[in-house]
Amino acid sequence: MQTKEVTEEKKHHQFLTENTDFEVRSLDAVCYNESELKHPWWFNLKYLAAGVFFGIILIKSEVISWFRIQEMFRLQSFHMFGVIGSAVAVGMLSVFLIKKYKAKTIYGEPVEFVNKKFNKGNIYGGLLFGFGWAITGACPGPLFAQIGTGALVITVTLLSAIAGTWVYGKFRDWLPH
């Protein structure tokens, strides 16, 4: 039993590393964890539910308020730092526990973590994103939430953000990384 599990884990890891998309995507924070299981599309509804939950928190905590973001960047309120700080603390503890107890997903697959590699884009891109965050008061998640609250003009901001991503993809090879 034990050895069978080990070989399965090895096989799974091999599957992850040999994945052809992996090289292309490894520079990014995109999800590289892939399940070998083939599920019908409606299995994704659980992520819809998770998104609903996340959207509700984003609004109720006001972290997607343009005003709150201005306060944060002017160091006029602890609120945003409290939210991000406690979120990171809970996230760290969870990851620690998942690793320590080798927790499996609800489908019994081992939880995989892939380390991020540093590249200069983390600095340049990070700075540019910070500029945009201060102006729009939104990172990508909040853009979706702001639209949901009826601020429909934010769809223009979202389309512009999609255009920004596209332009990055187009000129990626010319940018320092």
Next chain:
Amino acid sequence: MIEWLSKPWPWYIAGPLIGLMVPALLLLGNKTFGISSSLRHICAACLPAKIPFFKYDWKKEIWNLFFVAGIVFGAVMVTLFFQNPEPVQVNAKLVTELQEYGIYNYNGLVPSELFNWNSLLSAKGLIMIVGGGFLVGFGTRYGGGCTSGHAIMGLSNLQLPSLIATISFMAGGFLVANFILPLILKL
């Protein structure tokens, strides 16, 4: 219950709940928390244009699009059923500063004086709505992630690149909010 739900939630409730998204997504199916990649998947799905960066099987990442659709639904639900009737309470210094730029309406998540359809016709509106959005999309992808992917997921997994990215975007935000945005708002 409805009354409590309608009030803004304090940081010590909201923060830990956001942190729980990390194990929730990992345990639901090995997904790493991150939102900005959804923008890339939308590009890959709609306009890949033979760009290598967008040539991958985006359908494998479709969970991410379900997740952001959920964010929209969640926001609609809050707005319909338990919206905070009070304007957002912010530091008095900020209120005074924003008055100078003609911002008085604190009812929405974004100031309606700045973010409306008519302002798209002004230089200020164009810079903020179109320019700001572009920077968010370009910057997050160049930086490899956003607040969720780097600051929350990346730091939770003790990733140094994520710490560097987080410091960079916080620094970028400080710079613009304090020194550049006032100039834009004066336009």
